[in-house]
Amino acid sequence: MDQDEPRIETLLRQFQPRAPRALPLAAADSGHVAGGRDQRRTMRVGGWAGVAAAAAAAMFAANLRFTPMAGLAPETAGGPGLTLNDMRGLVDADPATLDRVLMEASKHVLPDVESPDSVLGRLAQP
Amino acid sequence: MSADDSSRAGIERLYEQHGRVLLAYACSFVHSVAEGEDIVHQVFARLLRGDVAITGLPLAYLCRAVRNTALNQRRSWQREAAFEEEARWLEAPAGMEESAIAIERGMSLLPTDQREVVILHVWGGLTFSEIADALSISANTAASRYRYALGKLREVLKPLGEM
Numbered sequence: 001m002d003q004d005e006p007r008i009e010t011l012l013r014q015f016q017p018r019a020p021r022a023l024p025l026a027a028a029d030s031g032h033v034a035g036g037r038d039q040r041r042t043m044r045v046g047g048w049a050g051v052a053a054a055a056a057a058a059m060f061a062a063n064l065r066f067t068p069m070a071g072l073a074p075e076t077a078g079g080p081g082l083t084l085n086d087m088r089g090l091v092d093a094d095p096a097t098l099d100r101v102l103m104e105a106s107k108h109v110l111p112d113v114e115s116p117d118s119v120l121g122r123l124a125q126p
Numbered sequence: 127m128s129a130d131d132s133s134r135a136g137i138e139r140l141y142e143q144h145g146r147v148l149l150a151y152a153c154s155f156v157h158s159v160a161e162g163e164d165i166v167h168q169v170f171a172r173l174l175r176g177d178v179a180i181t182g183l184p185l186a187y188l189c190r191a192v193r194n195t196a197l198n199q200r201r202s203w204q205r206e207a208a209f210e211e212e213a214r215w216l217e218a219p220a221g222m223e224e225s226a227i228a229i230e231r232g233m234s235l236l237p238t239d240q241r242e243v244v245i246l247h248v249w250g251g252l253t254f255s256e257i258a259d260a261l262s263i264s265a266n267t268a269a270s271r272y273r274y275a276l277g278k279l280r281e282v283l284k285p286l287g288e289m
Binding site for chain 1: 138159162163170216222273279280
């Protein structure tokens with residue numbers, strides 16, 4: 001036996017391995033052990049689920065914004081026979097037609113600001 | 127295994143008693159302390175759920191379970207095992223931090239079969255016969271691995287003036 005062995009053993013025994021973190025008893029009870037690695041994976045999945053939910057909420061809100069007001073049917077938004085989808089298509093395909101359609105539709109759906117008897121006309125007076 | 131060890135309190139007591147050496151042992155097979163903790167937790171979770179039961183000497187059984195779990199885990203992680211020098215798995219008394227790092231480095235340089243014998247004998251308090259039982263090797267093999275390992279550690283610790 002090497003005469004240094006007891007000295008090395010004595011030196012090593014001055015140190016002790018660090019203690020592991022507490023046992024996740026609740027996880028063990030439920031049949032699922034979430035170690036640090038699994039917990040991190042679960043948190044990542046939860047994070048992505050949150051991002052997906054936020055994106056879905058944003059899309060829903062944006063869709064609401066484009067929904068015609070109550071009482072205004074999609075068919076009437078751009079005048080007779082023209083739906084909102086048609087108008088979206090015209091944005092790129094034929095802006096001039098879109099402009100003309102909107103001008104025509106505005107007569108039916110927007111308040112007449114030029115009539116002196118209209119509310120906006122009276123508010124606009126100095 | 128005694129009836130007491132199979133109870134929840136008994137298993138928790140084993141964790142308190144052997145958690146440190148099992149973590150050090152698990153770290154022999156994986157890259158980081160966090161991965162080592164995951165492995166130790168998996169072993170104890172199976173015991174708590176009653177999926178498995180301890181047979182024979184508890185620490186020897188737990189070492190085998192940690193070893194098997196680590197090797198399986200390592201395959202699933204598809205990574206080469208390396209005892210990371212950065213893995214701080216030793217607690218050093220005040221003023222001996224440098225020596226702790228040197229020991230961790232020395233341990234990282236040992237082959238796995240020598241490293242596990244050192245951990246189980248020095249910090250686990252197992253005899254060579256008990257280590258032989260835990261690792262399915264002969265007691266003489268365990269003893270010779272231990273002596274080889276100490277010889278290598280001595281070389282690493284010499285520059286520090288510890289030896």
